[in-house]
Amino acid sequence: MKITFPHLGNVYFAAKALFDELGIEYVVPPLSNKEALEIGTLYSPEEICLPFKIMIGNYIKSIENGADTIIITGSCGPCRFGEYCELQMNILKKLNKNVDFIVMDVPSDIGIKEIFNRVGKISSNSSKSKKEKIKALVKALKIINMIDEIEADAHYIAGYEKNSGDSKRLLNKCKRDAINSKSADEMINILSEYKRKINFIEIDKERKPLKIAIIGEIYTIIEPFSNLYIEDKLMDYGVSSKRTLSPSWWVKNTALSPLKINSLDIKKASKRYLSLCIGGHARECVGEAVIAKNEGFDGAIQIFPMGCMPEIVSKAILPTVSKDLNIPIMSLIVDEMTGEAGYITRIEAFIDLLERRRKSVLFRS
Amino acid sequence: MMKIGIPRGLLYYNYQTFIDSFFYELGCEIIYSENTNKTILDNGVKYCVDEACLPIKVFHGHVYSLREKSDMIFIPRIMRLYKNEFICPKFCGLPEMVKNSIPNLPPVIQDTLYADSKTVLKKWAFSIGEKITNDRRKIENAFSISLKKHKDSKKGIRDKNYKINVALSGHPYNIYDNFLNMNVIKKLNRLNVGVITEEKLNEEYINRQVLNLYKKPFWTFARNTYGFTTYLAENSLVDGIIYISSFACGIDSVVIELIKDRIGNFPFLILKIDEHTGEAGFDTRIEAFVDMIERRKGIEDNISASW
Amino acid sequence: MYYLGVDVGSVSTDIVLLDKSLNVVEELYLKTKGRPIQVIQESFKILKSKYDDKQITASGVTGSGRNIASFLIGADAVKNEITAHAVAALNIDKEVSTIIEIGGQDSKIIILRDGIVIDFAMNTVCAAGTGSFLDRQAERLEIPIEEFGDYALRAKSTVRIAGRCAVFAESDMIHKQQLGYKQEDIIKGLCEALVRNYLNNVAKGKEIIQKVFFQGGVAANKGMKAAFENALGFEVCVPAHYNMMGAIGAAILASEAVKKDEGTKFRGFNIAQSNIIASSFECDGCPNRCEVIKLEENGIIIGCFGDRCGKHSGKIAV
Numbered sequence: 001m002k003i004t005f006p007h008l009g010n011v012y013f014a015a016k017a018l019f020d021e022l023g024i025e026y027v028v029p030p031l032s033n034k035e036a037l038e039i040g041t042l043y044s045p046e047e048i049c050l051p052f053k054i055m056i057g058n059y060i061k062s063i064e065n066g067a068d069t070i071i072i073t074g075s076c077g078p079c080r081f082g083e084y085c086e087l088q089m090n091i092l093k094k095l096n097k098n099v100d101f102i103v104m105d106v107p108s109d110i111g112i113k114e115i116f117n118r119v120g121k122i123s124s125n126s127s128k129s130k131k132e133k134i135k136a137l138v139k140a141l142k143i144i145n146m147i148d149e150i151e152a153d154a155h156y157i158a159g160y161e162k163n164s165g166d167s168k169r170l171l172n173k174c175k176r177d178a179i180n181s182k183s184a185d186e187m188i189n190i191l192s193e194y195k196r197k198i199n200f201i202e203i204d205k206e207r208k209p210l211k212i213a214i215i216g217e218i219y220t221i222i223e224p225f226s227n228l229y230i231e232d233k234l235m236d237y238g239v240s241s242k243r244t245l246s247p248s249w250w251v252k253n254t255a256l257s258p259l260k261i262n263s264l265d266i267k268k269a270s271k272r273y274l275s276l277c278i279g280g281h282a283r284e285c286v287g288e289a290v291i292a293k294n295e296g297f298d299g300a301i302q303i304f305p306m307g308c309m310p311e312i313v314s315k316a317i318l319p320t321v322s323k324d325l326n327i328p329i330m331s332l333i334v335d336e337m338t339g340e341a342g343y344i345t346r347i348e349a350f351i352d353l354l355e356r357r358r359k360s361v362l363f364r365s
Numbered sequence: 366m367m368k369i370g371i372p373r374g375l376l377y378y379n380y381q382t383f384i385d386s387f388f389y390e391l392g393c394e395i396i397y398s399e400n401t402n403k404t405i406l407d408n409g410v411k412y413c414v415d416e417a418c419l420p421i422k423v424f425h426g427h428v429y430s431l432r433e434k435s436d437m438i439f440i441p442r443i444m445r446l447y448k449n450e451f452i453c454p455k456f457c458g459l460p461e462m463v464k465n466s467i468p469n470l471p472p473v474i475q476d477t478l479y480a481d482s483k484t485v486l487k488k489w490a491f492s493i494g495e496k497i498t499n500d501r502r503k504i505e506n507a508f509s510i511s512l513k514k515h516k517d518s519k520k521g522i523r524d525k526n527y528k529i530n531v532a533l534s535g536h537p538y539n540i541y542d543n544f545l546n547m548n549v550i551k552k553l554n555r556l557n558v559g560v561i562t563e564e565k566l567n568e569e570y571i572n573r574q575v576l577n578l579y580k581k582p583f584w585t586f587a588r589n590t591y592g593f594t595t596y597l598a599e600n601s602l603v604d605g606i607i608y609i610s611s612f613a614c615g616i617d618s619v620v621i622e623l624i625k626d627r628i629g630n631f632p633f634l635i636l637k638i639d640e641h642t643g644e645a646g647f648d649t650r651i652e653a654f655v656d657m658i659e660r661r662k663g664i665e666d667n668i669s670a671s672w
Numbered sequence: 673m674y675y676l677g678v679d680v681g682s683v684s685t686d687i688v689l690l691d692k693s694l695n696v697v698e699e700l701y702l703k704t705k706g707r708p709i710q711v712i713q714e715s716f717k718i719l720k721s722k723y724d725d726k727q728i729t730a731s732g733v734t735g736s737g738r739n740i741a742s743f744l745i746g747a748d749a750v751k752n753e754i755t756a757h758a759v760a761a762l763n764i765d766k767e768v769s770t771i772i773e774i775g776g777q778d779s780k781i782i783i784l785r786d787g788i789v790i791d792f793a794m795n796t797v798c799a800a801g802t803g804s805f806l807d808r809q810a811e812r813l814e815i816p817i818e819e820f821g822d823y824a825l826r827a828k829s830t831v832r833i834a835g836r837c838a839v840f841a842e843s844d845m846i847h848k849q850q851l852g853y854k855q856e857d858i859i860k861g862l863c864e865a866l867v868r869n870y871l872n873n874v875a876k877g878k879e880i881i882q883k884v885f886f887q888g889g890v891a892a893n894k895g896m897k898a899a900f901e902n903a904l905g906f907e908v909c910v911p912a913h914y915n916m917m918g919a920i921g922a923a924i925l926a927s928e929a930v931k932k933d934e935g936t937k938f939r940g941f942n943i944a945q946s947n948i949i950a951s952s953f954e955c956d957g958c959p960n961r962c963e964v965i966k967l968e969e970n971g972i973i974i975g976c977f978g979d980r981c982g983k984h985s986g987k988i989a990v
Contacts (some may be wrong), residue, residue, distance in 0.1 A: 024435075031959035047618035077452030079586065083619045086579050090626045103580075165982065172981060225960070228371035229980050273465075274428040276442070276477065307416065313458030316414045317876055320465045328791070333416065341736040342778065342794060349754035353789045360788045411872050466877075643844060 001025065001100075001125045004067035007032050009222030011152065011247045013175075014144040017184035021136030022126035027067040028179075029058040029361035032225035037060060041336045043091050050218040050226055050305035050335050052084055056091060063097050072120070074105035078279035079310055081219075106254070139184040141251065146191040149250040150174055153198050155231055159209025159240030162202040168235045170198060210299075210354050213292035214243040215285045217304035217311045220334055222246055227303050227334060228343055238352055242297070244288050245281060265291065273317050280310030289321045291331055298354045299328040301347075306335035328353060367497055369393040370471070371429030373400060375420055376443060376454070378541040383515035384439070387490065390507030391497045398427040401544035407432055410640050412466045418611040419545060419639050420538045421455055421462070429465050432470050437496070438651070439474045440533045448481040450585045453511075453616055486512075521564025522550065528656055530559040532597045534590045534671050535609035535617070539638065547644050547652070549636070553607075556655045561603060563593035571594050586610025587620045591627075597627040604658045605632030607651075612639035632658055674723065675730045676938065677923025678745065678985075679753065679916075680704065680710065680737030683776025683803060684889065685711045686919040689723070694763055694924060698722070708737040709967075712744055713944045718940035731938040732756075732926025734918050740950065743967050743975030746939035749925040756921030758782050758789045761870070761885045761925055764911050770880045772870070772900065772908070774890035776803040781875045790797050795874050803889045806896075809845065809862060813855060820859060824895025829858035841865060863895040867903050882906055887914040946970055957983055 001027040005015055012028050019026040027257060030036070036057025043060075044053045059070055075082040085103045092099055107115045123133055154171035161167050174194040181187040220226045221243055234241045244266070256262035262285065264318060270287030277283050285302060292300045302318060304311035315331050322329040330350045332343065369388050371377065377384065387572070388395050399670055400407065401423055403653025440460045445451055455462065460475035474496065478489045487508060494504030518635055524530070531553065533540055540562060542547065550560055563571070571592030582588045597603045606628070610617040621635060634654040636647065674689040674697065685708060689698040700715045732749035733741040734756040742750045745916040761768045762784070772783040779802055783791040790956045795916070810817040831853045833844050841862070848858055871880075884904065890896055900908045913920060930936050949968045954961050965986045976984035 028837055033959050033961050035961070045618055045622045047613065048622075049615070049618075075582075078454045078457070080615050080619055082583055085588075087619060087622050089579060090622070101579075105580075168982075274458060274461050276444075276457065279451070279454035282454065282458060288946060307613045307615055307618070309454040309618070310458075312414055312416045313462055314457055315416065315461040316458075317465045345736070345752040346751040346794060348793055349789075352752070352755040353792065356788045357790065360786070411876075415876060595783060643847070645847060646843075 001069050002027060002067050003069045003071055003122070004059065004062035004065075005071045006058045006070050007223060008219065009247050010144060013147045013178055013187065014247070016179065017143050017181075018136055018140035020182070021139060022123070022128055022133060022183045024122070024125045027062045027065045029062040029065075032058060034221060037225075037336055038085050040218040045087070047307065048082060048087070049307050049356040051081070051174040051223070051335060052088070054223070054226060055084070056088060059088070059092065059096070059099070060095075063092075063099060067175060068098065069100045069102060071102045072105065074103040074109075079308075083279075085314075094325045108258070124309065135168045136184065139188065143184065143187055143191065143250045144251065146188070146195060147175075147178065149192065150194055150198060152242070152246070153195075154324045155235065155243070157198065157201055157240075158235035159211065159238055160203040160205065160207050161238075162204050164238060165236075166201045166357045167198070168232065170194065209238055210351060210358070211240045211242070211295075211297040212354070213288060213297050213300040214241055214303065214353075215245075215288040215300050216281075216314075216331075217285075217294070218250065218281050220303045220305050226305070227332070228338065228340055230301070230303065230332075230347065233344070233347060237348075239351060240293075242295075245284060246290075263287075269294070274314070275319055278310055278313060280308065280323065282310035282314040283313040285311065286317055286321060289318060289327070290325065290361060293325040293327040297327070298358060299330070299350065301350065302329060302331045304331075304333060307334050328357070366392065366394045366435065368396050368436045368577070369398045369474075369497075370398070370431030370438040371442065372398050372424055372431060372438065374398075374424035374427045374542070375459075375538045378537045379520075380515065382518040383511045384513045386511035387441075387493075387573055388497075391494055393497060396431060399432045401427070401542050403420050404603070406544070406640060414462070414466065416613070417455065417462070418543070418614050420536065420561075421459075422640065423542070423545060425460070425466060428470070429467055430481050435471055437472050437474050438470065442475050442477045444477060444479045446480050446585045448579055450481075450588070452585055476567075476618055483512075489552025495522065521562040523561045523565045524554065524559030527554075528557055528601045529605075529655065530561060531658075532603045532606045533560045533562050533609070534594050534606060536586055536590075536611070536614075539609040539611055545611075545638055547638075547647055549607070549609065552648065552651055553655075556652065558655055561597070563589050566593050566596060576667060577627075582620070582623075584616050584620075587616055587623075590620055591623055594624050595627045598631040598633075604653065604662060605634065607634045607636060607654070609636050609638060612637050631644065632661065673729050674698075674727050675731070676728050676745075676929045677919040677921070677926065678731070678733045678735075678747075679918035679922060680708045680733065680735040680741045681711070681753075681758070681776055681918070682778075683913075685715070685735075685737075685918050687712075687715050687719070688913070688919040688923055689719070689728075690917050690923045690927070691795075694920075694927070696913055696916065698921075699913065701915065704904055708740055709744060709950055710949050712741060712805040713946075713948065714924040716745075716941045716944040720742075720944055723941070725938070725942070728936060728938045730923070730926035730930040730936050732922035732924075732929070734922040734925075739963065739977045740967065743977070744939075744943060744948065746910065747926065748937050749922060749929040751922060751925050753918050753921075754780060754782055754792050754794075755789070756918045756925060757887065758784060758921070759924050760917040760921035761887065761911065762787055763920070765883060765885075765909075768883050768885050770878075770882075770884040772875075772884060772886045773888040774870070774886075775804055775888040775918075778802060779870060779874050779888075779890075781870075781878055781880075783878055783880075791878060793874050793876075793878065798820070806866075806890060806893065807860070809842070813859070814843075815855075815859075821863075821892070821896065821898075823856045824863045825898060826858040827854070827856040829857055830864055831857045831861035833858070833861045833865040833964040847959065860895060860899075862863055863893070863899040864902070865898065867899040871903060881903060884908045886910050887917045889915045891915070938982030943969065952978070955979055955984065956983070 006029045032054050039060050040053030040057035044056050089101050154167040157167045178187050178190050214221050252260045266284050266287035269290035270283045274283050274286045289300050318329045406427035408429040409422035413422040413425040442460050443456050476492050490508045574592035574595050594606045673692050676687045676725040685702050685704045687700040691697050702711045730748050733747045734751050734753045738750050757773050761771050773780045779795045781793050810820045831848050886908045891910045946969045952965045955964050962979045965977045
């Protein structure tokens with residue numbers, strides 16, 4: 001068995017470490033890029049959402065590199081993500097790609113027995129003891145938390161750095177070094193090292209950079225290729241950005257949700273505008289916009305794939321949030337047709353808007 | 366008398382009998398929006414977020430037309446119709462979508478409904494009834510009368526005595542809104558094609574079809590249309606399937622693929638509708654599809670005749 | 673003392689020179705035709721005969737081709753076209769509250785209050801209603817585009833054209849023609865459809881209040897102006913240099929930028945004679961596989977862009 005998985009932000013660091021520890025063969029697909037999207041667009045139903053298409057591209061590249069088993073997380077609605085596995089299996093079957101799918105649905109939907117059955121399919125390929133397996137999982141979780149934290153720090157510090165580009169450079173180097181590690185422990189050491197290093201980036205505390213919150217549909221905000229590398233761009237512009245949703249957030253949120261104590265701050269913040277979970281992360285999106293204002297952010301950018309059902313609801317609500325709280329919010333919708341020129345124009349114009357707005361407020365006060 | 370505005374859109378088509386009767390029995394004056402028309406569509410397109418599908422936009426248009434005529438508008442938040450299933454997320458956030466898009470709305474009846482058991486349904490009915498009257502017996506009465514009427518009401522279409530018969534599938538609000546679907550049923554009948562809809566197939570058969578899937582579809586709409594179309598196709602109970610789908614519908618983008626994968630080359634026509642659908646192209650597609658079925662039938666008949 | 677402004681759009685490249693008090697003293701309008709470098713060189717040839725390099729004290733670029741142009745001419749300000757349009761309009765009238773801008777391939781709305789941009793939007797999916805689409809329809813009806821607006825104004829009644837998407841609008845127009853409607857009525861109907869489409873899409877949810885500026889190439893079309901006024905119920909103002917506003921904005925932004933720095937980065941009109949070659953290659957440094965564009969002048973690299981990491985553009989080392 002040679003396992004692969006679709007790219008979901010920084011998950012590939014944790015996955016690599018986990019399989020290294022378990023001694024299971026795996027293929028990390030090449031980072032999502034134009035080629036993955038082209039392949040995916042070719043084989044996917046036209047009206048399906050963007051993440052589906054990029055994922056198909058990821059699988060096919062991995063299969064070319066020898067993968068025969070695909071692991072994805074599932075969900076049971078109401079967003080389309082939950083149906084991905086079924087359609088993707090059919091597509092690969094039609095392409096004569098002989099692969100197994102292991103879908104990690106949540107226990108409440110498929111039963112705890114089935115979960116053990118599916119996990120067993122993976123872990124039976126590992127010769128390690130049960131204790132070692134659990135240790136491996138713990139390390140993987142530690143890694144996803146660390147890399148997400150480093151990334152979040154870099155995105156935030158970019159607004160304060162004295163030498164423009166320092167934090168971006170450090171982040172890129174960190175990712176390169178981490179993925180070249182030979183074991184989970186080595187990766188953890190590397191990440192700890194960078195976590196330390198990032199505090200040494202020279203910053204100018206007096207600077208008052210623009211601060212923008214990135215909100216919206218989770219895949220398109222954590223997977224840089226799908227949002228045309230918006231966070232990199234914001235770093236280049238010297239903007240501090242913050243994004244709450246990340247793989248590590250997802251893990252924590254999913255773990256706490258049966259107890260209903262997940263993301264209490266977001267639930268509270270969204271209450272006035274959308275008090276129920278309607279699927280996907282629509283409620284989170286609205287809540288984060290409110291939190292962004294409370295934390296003194298200058299604006300928020302919502303990103304979602306064309307046709308995303310939950311985010312269409314939040315898009316309808318955000319103008320009211322923006323008006324009530326006086327915080328500019330821009331929605332960017334991405335699909336395979338998204339032209340980079342117009343996209344960048346919007347981002348730059350939004351930054352200009354925030355800058356000029358701030359100046360005029362200062363001027364008047 | 367309190368004037369309740371009822372938008373004739375989305376799930377109104379499924380629960381018309383119940384809704385009408387319930388508010389009538391509670392002693393409300395019911396103000397309906399007109400059947401979907403150009404003005405309703407235009408206002409829907411104007412106020413609703415761009416990315417939404419046509420039926421959602423049209424619903425906005427219906428609400429808009431009621432806003433100056435009613436004391437309250439009925440926009441229930443429907444979370445689910447069956448246990449452990451969902452409907453489209455947009456229904457769950459429908460009150461928010463509408464209220465944040467259309468200015469100056471009167472109060473909205475938006476009670477949340479998980480319609481998977483009678484107890485829950487009754488609770489829901491009471492929470493609405495109490496907004497209108499203090500008389501609990503009246504609410505109780507209205508509820509049981511309406512539920513009975515709903516159960517007794519005739520649902521779905523099954524034409525008889527047509528040479529060609531097709532399964533008409535898709536979300537109910539696309540099938541029964543004759544403005545959105547440009548009178549597709551009439552058009553088919555005129556071409557001497559009879560229609561059958563999913564309500565006419567026993568649910569057991571629908572649920573049996575779904576068992577073949579790796580994962581049971583978690584959308585009620587998806588389970589219904591998938592089970593209905595594939596059952597009829599596999600048992601050759603119809604000559605073809607027509608699927609009316611609104612452009613950018615997330616659920617349809619999945620279900621249509623699943624159906625296609627299952628039925629092979631069984632005649633299957635997808636009619637996409639959005640606010641720009643031109644009637645000429647729409648008609649051409651229907652006629653060509655019917656021609657194709659006729660020719661296919663002719664060949665099959667010839668073959669069977671020569672046996 | 674002049675400020676140079678260049679707007680490299682997908683359809684046209686506009687160049688202006690502003691004097692010290694920001695009046696337009698020179699304007700050039702050329703079709704881009706996918707060759708921005710040559711077009712800039714051609715126009716510089718014209719400018720060179722009248723002006724001296726030293727007279728240019730600031731240069732700014734905008735438009736979708738702003739990156740390539742900034743390397744080529746040496747720009748003090750490189751700004752997106754939304755900001756440029758807003759700055760140019762504000763320079764004419766501080767009271768402007770709404771800018772409707774319809775260019776060759778895209779349309780925008782910019783909302784301003786008290787002299788600052790507070791909101792904006794661009795068309796997302798379709799090019800219906802933009803200049804290229806109108807050009808195409810004029811061509812199809814065999815009417816010079818300059819007269820298109822006059823036809824609309826002559827119409828006695830309107831034909832309703834379904835208008836959101838270019839493909840549908842066109843087929844609906846053809847259909848209406850086949851039914852025998854009058855040409856001017858169809859053209860008026862088209863203008864109204866495009867305006868309706870603009871208001872329902874680009875301008876959705878935006879509060880349009882006076883003063884409204886209508887700029888971009890399509891503002892030349894009287895039929896469109898009338899249709900906007902009809903739909904909005906008040907006057908819409910078309911500024912004198914309506915089709916140069918992006919370039920004017922870029923020049924003004926440059927004049928502001930250069931004050932802070934020392935001297936202009938302008939490389940001079942002589943680039944008109946240079947041998948400029950733009951080539952592109954796919955970088956294989958990482959799986960991002962960025963398409964990097966390299967600009968060479970007489971064999972010497974003057975700039976690279978398009979890479980995400982900064983390896984080639986040198987903005988930020990890897």
